[in-house]
Amino acid sequence: MHVPDGFINAPVSAVTGVAAAGAVAVSLRGARRELDERTAPLAGLVAAFIFAVQMLNFPVAAGTSGHLLGGALAAILVGPFTGVLCVSVVLLMQGILFADGGLTALGVNITDMAIVTTVVAYAVFRGLVKVLPRTRRSVTVASFVAALLSVPAAAVAFTLIYAVGGTTDIALPKVATAMVGVHVLIGIGEAVITALTVGAVIAVRPDLVYGARGLQQRLKLRVNGELVDTPTAAPAPAPVAAxxxxxxxxxxxxxxxxxxxxxxxxxxxxxxxxxxxxxxxKGIDAKARAHASDDSPLAGYGVKDISDARLSGGLAGVIGVGVTVAAGSGVFWAVRRRRPADTSPVSVPEGV
Incomplete structure (x- = not known):
């Protein structure tokens, strides 16, 4: 869903750019409360994983494919504020290095793919985990539903932005129907990838999943007819083992x-x-412009002057993962270091 240059006019692109910058600034402050010794290293990896999986377009209908957006996955693994930053880092790397998503449309893409998906997904996720049983399976189910709904929400957001600032005169109901219809199908793929990833991490290290914090309940014993909390069943893992x-x-x-x-x-x-x-x-691309980074050595997810398609694409992907994990980790460690000394890690309310 990377919007190229030329789809949205300059004034609306500028407004969304300002809105995106404001949201990123707020997310930087919020991420200070989310990032701790567990999530700070993981956040850069989440950004790199999203970059990698976005390269895996999967077929959803005749002649149409889809790919992960990643907002739901990032929000559930490392928190909503940090999730916005993860997807924003990915979009920035893609736009600058790989000519994927217009540079003048960067604000539109961050608003649509980072902010809308993360906010919608995390709101749905939090609502579900409050009413579902307190189990790991419930977290995985909530992840699936949240991711599923986040993708058509992003399609609706793009349609609204296009309604205000589109550069072509197109019947908006037809655009909305087509966008939401195909992105519901893409949302199924997003939901499967998100649920599988969250489920895999929570099976090994549930403490690393932001959305699963507070999941475990203390066992109770009946003593003299009353239920009382048992002592802690086992000591915390040794620091070296952890x-x-x-x-x-x-x-x-x-x-x-x-x-x-x-x-x-x-x-x-x-x-x-x-x-x-x-x-x-629908003719939305009638005024699309060439990307400013079309002459980049990595434009189009291939390495310039390497003729073998498999080698060129694979090397570009490896470079992209490396650059994204380095940039993301640098950002998140810097944010972590600026965290006030008297601020304790964010905890999930008892409803999780």
Whole structure:
């Protein structure tokens, strides 16, 4: 759903740019409360994983494909404020290095793909975990539903932005119907990827999943007819063991991202994604402009002057993962270091 230059006029692009900058500033402040010794290292990895999986377009209908947006996944794993920053880092790297998503449309893309998806997904997720049983499976189910709804929400947001600042005169009801219809299908893919990823992490290290904090309940014993809390069942993991486990999760996630971007991406669907297909069918792309980074050595997710498509795409994917994890980790560690000394980590209310 990367919006290129020329779809949205300059005034609306500028307004969304200001709005996106404001939201990122708020997210930087909010992320200080979310990031701790567990989530700070994970956040950069989440950004890199989203970059890698976004390279894996999957078919959703005849001649149309979709890819992960990532807002739901990031919000549930590392928190909503940090999630906005994760997706924003990905979009910035894609726009500058890979000519994916217009530079003048960066505000539109951050608003649509980072802010809307994260806010909608996390609101739905929080609402569901408050009413579902306090189990790991409930977190996975809530992740699925939240991700599913976040994608058509982003499609609606784009349609509204286009209604105000679109550069072509197109019947908006037809655009809305086409955008929401195809992105409901893409949302199913988003939901599957999000649920599988959250489920995999929560099965190994539930303490690393922001949305699962406070999940465990203390056992109760009946004493003289009354239920009382049992003593802590087991001591907390030793610091060395915890660090080792955390390192294992991080390395596994990084290797997975590199394999997906460097190898599996070659087999991704070559069909246009949902926005590209709707834009072509409805004439939205009539005034699309060439990307300012079209001459980038990595434009189009390939390395310039390397003729072998498999090698070119794979190398570009590996470079993208490396740059994204480095940029993301740098941002999140800097935010973490600025956290006030008297601020304790954010905790999830008892409803989780």
């Amino acid at each position: 660090r080792s486990s955390h390192r294992t999760v991080w390395i596994t996630g990084l290797v997975t991202s590199l394999v997906l971007a460097g190898f599996v991406s070659f087999y991704a669907s070559a069909s246009p994604d949902g926005l590209e297909k709707v834009a072509k069918d």
